[in-house]
Amino acid sequence: xxxxxTRREWILKGASAAAAGYVAQSSLLRAARATAAPxxxxxxxxxxxxxxxxxxxxxxxxxxxxxRIVKGKTxxxxxxxxxxPGYRLKYLPLGDTHYTHPNMIAATxxxxxxxxxxxxxxxxxPWSSASPVEESLLLANIQxxxxxxxxxxxxxxxxxxxGRGKKYSRLMVPFGGLLFPGYDLNHSYEDCDVFVSLTKMKxxxxxxxxxxxxxxxxxxxxxxxxVGGGDEPNEEPKGxxxxxxxxxxxxxxxALPEKDPTTPRQAGYRVPRAVVxxxxxxxxxxxxxxxxxxxxxxxxxxxxxxxxxxxPGVLLAGLNPVNTDAVGLSVMGFDPMADRGTFPFLTSDxxxxxxEDAGLGTRDLKRIEVVGTPVNEARFDFAALGKPAGRLRFTxxxxxxxxx
Numbered sequence: 001x002x003x004x005x006t007r008r009e010w011i012l013k014g015a016s017a018a019a020a021g022y023v024a025q026s027s028l029l030r031a032a033r034a035t036a037a038p039x040x041x042x043x044x045x046x047x048x049x050x051x052x053x054x055x056x057x058x059x060x061x062x063x064x065x066x067x068r069i070v071k072g073k074t075x076x077x078x079x080x081x082x083x084x085p086g087y088r089l090k091y092l093p094l095g096d097t098h099y100t101h102p103n104m105i106a107a108t109x110x111x112x113x114x115x116x117x118x119x120x121x122x123x124x125x126p127w128s129s130a131s132p133v134e135e136s137l138l139l140a141n142i143q144x145x146x147x148x149x150x151x152x153x154x155x156x157x158x159x160x161x162x163g164r165g166k167k168y169s170r171l172m173v174p175f176g177g178l179l180f181p182g183y184d185l186n187h188s189y190e191d192c193d194v195f196v197s198l199t200k201m202k203x204x205x206x207x208x209x210x211x212x213x214x215x216x217x218x219x220x221x222x223x224x225x226x227v228g229g230g231d232e233p234n235e236e237p238k239g240x241x242x243x244x245x246x247x248x249x250x251x252x253x254x255a256l257p258e259k260d261p262t263t264p265r266q267a268g269y270r271v272p273r274a275v276v277x278x279x280x281x282x283x284x285x286x287x288x289x290x291x292x293x294x295x296x297x298x299x300x301x302x303x304x305x306x307x308x309x310x311x312p313g314v315l316l317a318g319l320n321p322v323n324t325d326a327v328g329l330s331v332m333g334f335d336p337m338a339d340r341g342t343f344p345f346l347t348s349d350x351x352x353x354x355x356e357d358a359g360l361g362t363r364d365l366k367r368i369e370v371v372g373t374p375v376n377e378a379r380f381d382f383a384a385l386g387k388p389a390g391r392l393r394f395t396x397x398x399x400x401x402x403x404x
Contacts, residue, residue, distance in 0.1 A: 031356045036367040038063060039318035039327040041378045044292050045311075047095070047103040052292075056107050059317050060115075062371045069194060069286055069319075071116035076123055076192035079105055080199045080215050083300040084127045085140035089307060094140045097295040097309055100200050102142045104290045106150035108198055113151030120151055123188050125160035125218050128238050133158050159186035161223040161235050168224070168233075170256070171281040175358050177259055178273035179244075183281055184224055184255045194285045197321060201291035201312065201328060203382055204299045206245070206267045207275070208344030209332065211325040212287035212318075213351055216278045217271065220244065224255050244274045268340070268348035276354045279321055287324040289316040291331070296385045312380035314373075322361025323368045326352055333381035336363040343383065 040062035044055040060066045079100045088094070095101035109120050126136035133156040134144040148154050157163050165187030172182035189195065199215035207214055222237035225244050232252050243249060247265040250257050263269065291314040297307035314331060318324030326336040329352070334343070339350050352363040362368065365375075
């Protein structure tokens, strides 16, 4: 027997459906209007400065030159030093596997200095540490002086805690946020004119891939968003960002609470949303991807997948991190239009889709101009390396992924 509805119930149901339709339509409109900026690709086989510096310079010239971005500016460069420096893959240098290579950092800083940057600040939140970034570099057998001497007015800061600032900078998410409405960050991410994400091309156990967007997950201080916090920030941070991964607790009272504590306590839901919030709150002005040498199977030597060192021999750069990562994901052999349940997003939401829905940039390759080396010529097929069941390779045809 059909259940009868009162007029009030019918109106409420209709209003709810209309609201859901409005939200969906708004999301589609934001996605359609999302930024589409050029992305540059070049081939580069080695980290030898004789090859790397002119190749990087060409990469930046394809985007209109570094001068228009950094001249006269204070530039903050977030590098990628994922995990403790004691982790090694086959005893290789960390820059050949999962850290941004030191020569890549030095070459980028040298070209920024040549382009007129006033001050360059190299930022990272080293694993479980409030020690200077230089200490972590030395533990990784990387000489900080090689980076410090690459340009004039270079300095490091560990952004895993309060650091040299007198207080945390609260950066709000313009669209309201997916996980938090705003984030308390080290002052360095506010006290700069230009923010650069200088990252490594890798797969990722939680989010499927890590490029310029996921690198910004590391701008959150573990003193607030780490595993050892309490009612107040812990200025001697230990461990990783368990609060953002699993949501087992709320941040200290001094920080903004989570928008909805009833949402899934699952890293594949939370981490992509945190990343999107962060690149909206602290926009990336220049995204640079080091894909000369890296590793397959995960973001570091601790990943559970079979891992191996690989040599894609490619560099990418773009003025929008969503566009850059969409092209980068295609270079890796994956489909940027894929979603949860399709490799590499088997247990995670696609952060590119979430960012596109928020209007931060398009992931649609048909809308993104690629300059320099074509994607098909630069492609290094990460998806084909392990060939586990369910992995999919993106052909770049625009018709979705093809089974491998």
